[in-house]
Amino acid sequence: MENLAGMTNVQQVQTVSNAPIFWVLCGVTVVLSAIQAILYMRQSFKTAKEVNLDPKIPREALRIGFISAIGPALGVFIVMVGLMASIGGPMAWLRLSIIGAAATELTAANVGAEACGVTLGSEEYTLVCLAVSWFTMALNGMGWLLFTGVATPSLEKLRNKVSGGDMKWLVVLSGACSLGIFGYLNAGEIMKGVGNTIAVLAGAISMVAIVKTICQKHPKLMEYSLGMAMIVGMIFAIGYDQLFK
Amino acid sequence: MNEKEVLSRWKKSSILIGSPTNILAAATAFIPVLYLCMKYDCWPPLSTVLTAWAMIAASFGAMWFVEPISYYASLGLTGTYLSFFAGNIGNMRVPCASLALDVTKSTPGTLQAEIVSTLAICGSVFTNLIGTTSAVIVGSAVLSVLPQFIVDGLTVYASSAIFGATFGNFAIKYPQIAVFALAIPVVLKLVPGLPAAVIIVITVFGSLFIARFFYKKGIVKA
Numbered sequence: 330m331e332n333l334a335g336m337t338n339v340q341q342v343q344t345v346s347n348a349p350i351f352w353v354l355c356g357v358t359v360v361l362s363a364i365q366a367i368l369y370m371r372q373s374f375k376t377a378k379e380v381n382l383d384p385k386i387p388r389e390a391l392r393i394g395f396i397s398a399i400g401p402a403l404g405v406f407i408v409m410v411g412l413m414a415s416i417g418g419p420m421a422w423l424r425l426s427i428i429g430a431a432a433t434e435l436t437a438a439n440v441g442a443e444a445c446g447v448t449l450g451s452e453e454y455t456l457v458c459l460a461v462s463w464f465t466m467a468l469n470g471m472g473w474l475l476f477t478g479v480a481t482p483s484l485e486k487l488r489n490k491v492s493g494g495d496m497k498w499l500v501v502l503s504g505a506c507s508l509g510i511f512g513y514l515n516a517g518e519i520m521k522g523v524g525n526t527i528a529v530l531a532g533a534i535s536m537v538a539i540v541k542t543i544c545q546k547h548p549k550l551m552e553y554s555l556g557m558a559m560i561v562g563m564i565f566a567i568g569y570d571q572l573f574k
Numbered sequence: 575m576n577e578k579e580v581l582s583r584w585k586k587s588s589i590l591i592g593s594p595t596n597i598l599a600a601a602t603a604f605i606p607v608l609y610l611c612m613k614y615d616c617w618p619p620l621s622t623v624l625t626a627w628a629m630i631a632a633s634f635g636a637m638w639f640v641e642p643i644s645y646y647a648s649l650g651l652t653g654t655y656l657s658f659f660a661g662n663i664g665n666m667r668v669p670c671a672s673l674a675l676d677v678t679k680s681t682p683g684t685l686q687a688e689i690v691s692t693l694a695i696c697g698s699v700f701t702n703l704i705g706t707t708s709a710v711i712v713g714s715a716v717l718s719v720l721p722q723f724i725v726d727g728l729t730v731y732a733s734s735a736i737f738g739a740t741f742g743n744f745a746i747k748y749p750q751i752a753v754f755a756l757a758i759p760v761v762l763k764l765v766p767g768l769p770a771a772v773i774i775v776i777t778v779f780g781s782l783f784i785a786r787f788f789y790k791k792g793i794v795k796a
Contacts, residue, residue, distance in 0.1 A: 333614075345614060354606040358599055359703065362660055365595040366699040369652055372587055373689045373696070380580055382686060386678050390690040393674040394697025401666040402698075402705035404732035407725055409706055410713040418710055420606065426706045427599065428661040437630055444626035445618070456616035463607035464618070465626040471600040472631070472638030477658040478596035482589055484646045484654065491782075496683055497796035498789055503682040504748050505755070505785030506647035507672065509778035511741040512755030514664050516763050516773075518734040528731040532738030537746055551677045555669055555739055562735025563727045571723065 338455050345456060346417025355423035362427055393552045400559045405431075415450065416462070424466060428473050434466055441465040524566045532562030581685045585651055592655025599659055636771030644778045647682075648672065652692040660699045665733045669740040670698040676743070681796075748785070748794055755781040 333341050370391070377387045408431040412421040416438050424434040439449050441462030447453035449462070492499035515533075518525045536558035544551045611617045642658055648668050649657050657667040674680075674694035680687040717725060745752035759777045762768055788794040 345610070350609070351606050354609055357605055358602045361595060361599055361602060362699065363703060365591065365659060366656065366696040368591045368595075369588070369656060369692050370696045372584070372591065372652075373692045376580060376584055376685070377689050380577060380685060382689065386680075386686065387689055387693050390674045390678060390693035391697040393677055394670045394694030394699075395701050396697075397670045397673055397694075398666050398698035398701035401662060401669070401732065401736055402701050404665070404728050405662060405702060406705045406709045406713065407717065407728045409709040410717050411729075413710070413713065422706055422710050423603070423606070425661070426703055427603070428658055430661065433634065436633060440629045440633070441626050444622050444629060456610070456614050457618045460607055460611050460616050461618045461622055461626050463610060464604075464623045465630050467603040467607055468623075468627045469630045469634055470603055472635065473642065473658045474596045474600035474603075476638050477642050477654055478593050478600065480642070481592065481651060481654050484643060485585065485651050487643075488646055492683070496681075498786075499683040500681060500796035501748070501785050501789050501794055502782065503647045504744055505751050505781045506644065506778055507668065508741065508744045508748060508751050508755035509758075509781035510644055510648065510664065510668070510774070511737055511744065512752070512757075512781065513759040513774050513777045514737045515734075515741050515756060516759035516777075518737055519760065520763050521734075525731065525734040528734035529738035529741075532735035533742030533745070536739035536742035540743060540746060548677075552673065554743075555673050555736070558739035558742070559732065559735045562738055563731045566731040566734070567723050567727045570726070 338452050339450070341456055342454060342459050343417075346420060346459060348419075351417070351419035352422070355419040358423055359426045389552075396552060397555045400556045416466075420463065420466070424470075428470050433469070437466040437469045438462040524570055527569050528562045528566035530562075531565035532558050535561035577685055581688070584685060584688060588652045588655070592652060596655055596659050636769065640771045640774050644774050649695075650682075650688055650691055652688065653695050656692070656695045656699065660695075660702065662698075662702060665736050666698050666702065667695050669736055670694045672740065672743065750788055750794060751781055751785050754784045 333344065336344065374387055377384070405425055409421055409425050412425065412431050412434065415435065425431065441464065442449040442454055442458055444465070445458040445461055447458055492502055515529050518529050536554060539554045539557055540551070544554060641663070642654060645657070645663060645668065646654055649671065653667065653671055657663045660667070671691035671694045674690050675682065675687055678686070678690050680690045741752070741756070755777065758780045759773055762773045762776060785794065
C-alpha cells in the first residue's frame with residue numbers, strides 16, 4: 330500500500346485513484362465488454378454460414394464498423410485524456426470503454442462530491458468523497474445495464490407489436506425512430522451555438538452530397554462516407570472559429 | 575432450415591449472451607469502488623451514497639428507460655445489448671450500424687440486417703477499446719503535439735458533425751419525416767425547464783406517428 334501519510338488530501342486522491350491495482354480491477358469490466366463482442370461475432374459468423382449468406386457481407390460489416398468508428402473514437406480519445414486528469418486514469422478508462430460519455434461521468438463524479446458537501450478536486454475532497462463519486466458512476470451506469478439486461482426481450486416484442494408484422498412499415502418505422510433520435514441529438518448541438526450548428530449542417534449536407542454523387546459512381550467509397558462527412562463538418566466549424574472568433 | 579427458424583434461434587441465443595453479460599457488468603463495475611473502500615478504509619456513510627444516487631437519478635433516471643426504448647428500432651436485439659454495455663450509442667454505434675446496413679443493402683428486420691448491424695457494432699466496440707486503451711498509454715503525449723484547433727475540433731465539433739451526417743443519411747430516404755424530426759426537438763428545446771427525457775419521447779414518438787400517417791397515405795415508402 331502506498332504511503333499516504335503526510336500527503337494532502339488532493340495528493341492522496343491523485344495517488345490512490347491512479348494506483349496500478351485499479352487498472353486490473355477496472356479491466357474486469359472492460360474485458361467483459363470485449364468478451365460479449367467476441368461471443369456476438371462468433372454467433373454472427375456461424376449464423377451467416379448456416380443461411381448461406383455471401384461470406385463477403387459479414388466480413389464487410391465488421392470492417393465498416395471498425396473503420397467508421399475511428400472518427401468518433403478519436404473524439405473519445407481526446408475527451409478521455411481530460412477525464413483522466415479529473416477522475417483518475419483507470420476509472421476514466423473503465424467509464425469510457427463502457428456505457429458513459431465524458432459529460433455523464435463528470436456529472437456523476439461531481440454529484441458524488443456534492444453529496445459530500447465539497448467540490449471535486451478541492452482539498453476537502455477526501456478518499457471518502459472519491460468513494461462516493463465512484464459509487465455514483467457505478468450506480469448511474471447500472472440503470473442502463475440492468476434495464477437492458479432484463480427488458481430487452483420485451484422491447485423486441487414491443488417492436489413487433491408496433492410493426493404489426495408489416496415488414497415494409499417496419500423499415501419505415503426504424504427510419505423514423507432513427508430520425509427522431511438524431512433530430513433530438515442535432516437539436517441539442519444546434520442550441521450550443523453557431524460553430525456547432527455549422528458542424529451539423531456541413532456534416533449533413535456533405536453526407537447527402539457524398540452519398541448522392543461520389544458513392545453513386547464509386548459504391549466502394551460508401552464505407553468511408555461517414556468519416557468524410559465528419560471531417561468536412563469539422564473543417565467548416567473550425568474554419569468559422571478561425572475566421573470569426 | 576428456413577429463415578424464420580434461424581431467426582428465432584438467433585434471438586434466443588442473443589438473449590442468452592446479452593442478458594447475463596449486461597447484468598454481470600452492472601455488478602463488476604462496483605469492484606473498483608468496493609476494493610477502494612476496503613483497502614483504504616474509506617467507507618462513506620450509506621446515507622451519503624443514497625443521496626448521491628437520488629441526485630444522479632434525478633438527472634439521468636428517466637434516460638435509463640427512455641434511451642433503450644427509443645433506440646431499439648435502430649439497434650435491434652443484439653445491438654441493444656452491445657450498445658448499452660459499450661456506450662457511445664448516438665455518436666458511434668447507430669451511425670456504424672446504419673452505414674453497414676446501407677452498404678450491404680440489408681433490409682431492417684431481416685436476419686441479414688441483424689447479422690450485419692451486430693458485426694458493425696462489434697467492429698466499433700474493438701475500435702473504441704483500442705482508442706481508450708491507447709489514450710491511456712500515449713494520450714497526454716499525443717495531445718501535447720496536436721495543434722490546439724484540431725483538439726478543439728475533435729472535442730467540440732466531432733459529435734455535431736457525426737450527428738449531422740447520420741441525420742443527413744436518414745433524411746435522404748425520408749425527407750418528409752426528417753423535417754418534423756428536427757423541427758419538433760428544436761421547438762421543444764426552446765421551452766424552458768422541459769426535461770431531456772420528455773423531449774426524446776415526444777420527438778421519437780412524434781416522428782413515428784407522422785411516419786405512420788405518411789405511410790398510410792402512401793407519401794413515404796419502404
